[in-house]
Amino acid sequence: MQRTIDNEKNPKKPVPATYSRTNPFPAKVLKNINLNGEGSNKETRHIELSLEGSGFSYIPGDTLGIAPSNDPELVAAILEEMKWDAEEIVTVGRQGESMPLKEALETYLDITLLSRKILQTAADFTDNEKLHNLVEDPAAVKEYCDGRDLLDMLRDFGPWKVPAQEIVALLRKMIPRLYSIASSLAAHPDEVHLTIGAVRYTAHGRERKGVCSVQCAERVQEGDTLPVFVQINKHFHLPETLDKDVIMVGPGTGIAPFRSFIEELAIKKATGRSWLFFGDQHEATDFLYQDELKKYQQDGILTKLDAAFSRDSDQKVYVQHKMLEHSKELFEWIDNGAYFYVCGDKDHMAKDVNEALLTLIEQEGGLDREAAEAYLKDMKTEGRYLRDVY
Structure with missing residues (x-):
């Protein structure tokens, strides 16, 4: 991922820092816009970042990691609830790094997820009988943790007889968030683009926000920096030779890697x-990258474009329905060696697309279900059925 520097030709030139997952690069935000139209139920950010000076490179299909920061309002609510001193020095991590409590809560610790271990250990710091009873029931613990965070626990089970350091020691390090890269480096030298859907919902009487997605939507302005690194994705990439046909299924933010694919195919x-x-x-508010895609289609770079909009008709129409609509031609492409890609929701969409794929192979290939499954398995073995699902 890093370009190597030849220092023998210039021995006095210092070697720049190597940026990585453990040492993210501060990428300058060049653009941050909402792709959804007015009145949409969604907010999808298109973010362009500068990689100049990072030494990073990537290919379509790779992912970008962001080291996020927690919502300052959530951190302030925790400090207020516990009457903690924001400037108190605490120790975090295996290396025993010291930093002010507020900084630890904002940039280092995961304060949005609870676990059985956290609740069990926290029970030692309070006389609250509700918590002591709760941790005795694994099913109840699991139910409580679902959709709740550190602030919920602190509010629900006080009073607490514990210094901030003890609570800090319970918490895990915040992990980076990985996003499919939505650009081709060949098309945008020294840049990387992302397509990020802001996650907001209400649970247990409070509004909840996705840590990184809402940071990008609400608190990251053009000119700011985001700590990033490139993560190679060996199992999701274009064919080695670009004379192969490619079929891409990517609803919602699943479009991201396919924007990078199409840009690469064009360049x-x-x-x-x-x-x-x-x-x-x-269609009116949620057709992400519509103008770009239509232009690629007009220019003959994108051979076919089929879009499904689930709320524009009485019958909900999804991508798998569009696939079945075109099952004859789709099977012809696949049977002639096309590569089939899926990106997006693992729990519902990817399963429905897989089922539709089996159905059209069965119908158009004149196969029974067992033979269709064997056909699909062969596609996977050949590296022609690739999924990036989450």
Whole structure:
């Protein structure tokens, strides 16, 4: 991921720091815009970052990691609830790093997820009988942890007889968030683009916000920096030779890697055909990158574009329905060696797309279910059925 520096030719030139997951690069935000139209139920940010000076490179299919910061309002609520001193020095991590409590809560510790271990250990710091009873029941603990965070625990089970350091010691280090890269480096030298859907919902009487997605939506302005690193994704990339046909299924933010694919196909003058299935709620407000995609289609770079909008008709139409609509042609592409890609929601969409794929192989290939499953398994073995699901 890093370019090597030849210092023998210039021995006095210092070697720049090597940026990585453990030492993220402060990438300058060049652009941060909302892709959704007015009135949409969603907020999807298109973010462009500068990688100049990072030494990072990537290929379509790779991911970008962001080391996020917690919501300052949530941190302030925790400090207020516990009457803690924001400037108190605490120790975090295996290396025993010291920092002010507020900084630890904002940038280092995971304060949005609870676990059985956290609750069990916290029970030693309070006489609250509700917590002592709760930790005796694994099923109840699991139910309590779902959708709740550190502030909930502190509010629900006080009074607490414990210094801040003891609570800090319970918490895990915040992990980076990984996002599919939405740009081709060949098309945008020294830049990386992301497509991030802001996560907001209400649970247990409080509004909840995705740590990184809402940071990007609400608190990251153009000119700010985000700590980032590139993570290679060996199992999700374009064919080695760009004379192969590619079929891409990416509803919602699942479009991200396929924007990078299409940009790469354009810049490398690929001779293979390409077919994109995109889906979202409303065409008028949620057709992400619509103008770009239509232009690629007009220019012949994107051979086919089929979009499904689930809330624009009485019957909900999703990408898998569009696939089945075009099952004959889709099977012809696949049977002639096309690569099939899926990106997006693992629990529902990816399963529905897999089922639709089996159905059309069965119907159009004149196969029974067992033979269709064997056909799909062969595609996976050949590296022609690739999924980036989450």
